[in-house]
Amino acid sequence: MASRLFLRTCSLTLRARQNISMKVQPRVFASGRGIPTDDEQAAGLERRILQALKKGQDPYSIFKPKLYAGTKEDPHIVPGISNKRLVGCLCEEDNTAIVWFWLHEGNPQRCPSCGSHYKLIHHKLPH
């Protein structure tokens, strides 16, 4: 399931980026009914994921995260299920130490070391 979902996600992302709509060839055998597609035979969690992907949602954070500038106007978005979350900031690319701090819901907060801004956004679990 994971590999099929990954391939579907990659193809949807590539199509969305290239703004190409591909026509799906019907799968027809001699019986006339054909082979069911992934959408038709998916059940349970896989079905919910496929439906969410069609709506452009990312319930399990499988898409590449958006890059943020880390400024006050464009803070790093940190999803959380409670009103605070422990965040680790690798302030510079070559640092070997991580600066850990608690991020609280509300206004963006700054990393105590480098000053990058982070903002906690409440994230509802998909299940």
Ligand SMILES: [Zn+2]
């Ligand atoms: Zn930092």
